Amino acid sequence: SEAMVEVKNLKKHFDIGNGVLLKAVDGVTFSIKRGETLGLVGESGCGKSTLGRTIIRLYENTDGEVLFKGKNAHQLKGRDAAQFHRDVQMIFQDPQASLNPRMTVMDIIAEGLDIHGLSKGARADRVKELLELVGLSKAHASRFPHEFSGGQRQRIGIARALAVEPEFIIADEPISALDVSIQAQVVNLLEDLQQDRGLTYLFIAHDLSMVKHISTRIGVMYLGKMVEMASSNELYAEPLHPYTQALLSSIPIPDPTVKRERIILQGDLPSPANAPSGCVFRTRCPKAIPQCSAEVPEWKEVGSNHWVACHLYQ
Ligand code: SF4
Ligand code: MG
Numbered sequence: 001s002e003a004m005v006e007v008k009n010l011k012k013h014f015d016i017g018n019g020v021l022l023k024a025v026d027g028v029t030f031s032i033k034r035g036e037t038l039g040l041v042g043e044s045g046c047g048k049s050t051l052g053r054t055i056i057r058l059y060e061n062t063d064g065e066v067l068f069k070g071k072n073a074h075q076l077k078g079r080d081a082a083q084f085h086r087d088v089q090m091i092f093q094d095p096q097a098s099l100n101p102r103m104t105v106m107d108i109i110a111e112g113l114d115i116h117g118l119s120k121g122a123r124a125d126r127v128k129e130l131l132e133l134v135g136l137s138k139a140h141a142s143r144f145p146h147e148f149s150g151g152q153r154q155r156i157g158i159a160r161a162l163a164v165e166p167e168f169i170i171a172d173e174p175i176s177a178l179d180v181s182i183q184a185q186v187v188n189l190l191e192d193l194q195q196d197r198g199l200t201y202l203f204i205a206h207d208l209s210m211v212k213h214i215s216t217r218i219g220v221m222y223l224g225k226m227v228e229m230a231s232s233n234e235l236y237a238e239p240l241h242p243y244t245q246a247l248l249s250s251i252p253i254p255d256p257t258v259k260r261e262r263i264i265l266q267g268d269l270p271s272p273a274n275a276p277s278g279c280v281f282r283t284r285c286p287k288a289i290p291q292c293s294a295e296v297p298e299w300k301e302v303g304s305n306h307w308v309a310c311h312l313y314q
Helices: 048-055 078-087 105-116 120-133 138-142 150-162 180-197 232-237 242-249
Strands: 003-015 021-033 037-041 063-068 088-091 168-172 200-204 217-222 225-231 300-303 306-308
Touching (some): 021 048, 021 063, 105 120, 105 138, 105 150
Parallel strands (some): 037 200
Antiparallel strands (some): 003 063
């Protein structure tokens, strides 16, 4: 099906002084199809959140392009930019921090609706509808964020995102801060909403076990680069990049007859302000060859819809 989002050689570099550039996102290319969920994983500091924030224009890009429904998102102005900011919404990791503690749930959820000039009654009706949609009660509208549990606050964040009828939602670790018992409920809610409304998701998580169930495809990032992307099933069955192999090897397998050797990565994650030459993973890669320090591996499609950046496959 048609691509909703196309990210082309996207870069987001931060100037951190003394001529040092922190290359948080450094030349990333992929697309997201309408109606799918692209899971995005990698250790903290690998650029996942920055990528999400650059796509939605919380950050302006340093280089490259984001096309949303075929149009260059970073060049949209006026009405088109306003429409983009309704079509694309973000859900954050920490609902506590992203909900204004002095606003009622009514006002938080209705914030994005206020430009529509709704009557007070229509505004209240719409908020109550949204609360019920995310599994809360309309009686919650007059309360404040601190009166809710973490899972409920995330539902409020989801209702706020849905208020403006978005098509594409970037969920930045939406369940990482929640109790394990609540995580599945929030994932189920996001899946139900996707089915009912044909939503497209970019679902960011720090760990592969969280995204397997919800994702159509999964992308793996390391130090500002996308290193592998494939369908969820294929990535689990046949990971190609040594980093993906290491991440997967640390996930317990429920079937005791399947043996997977645990791969322990040596060394620390380098700083994105001082990334290794050649392949950014080479300082920790158990399979590195001499070429890896000299040449940046190309981002290449090596199987049907299976992309990898590694010299072992070129
Ligand atoms: Fe390892 Fe080389 Fe592949 Fe990088 S390019 S992942 S260092 S084998
Ligand atoms: Mg993050």
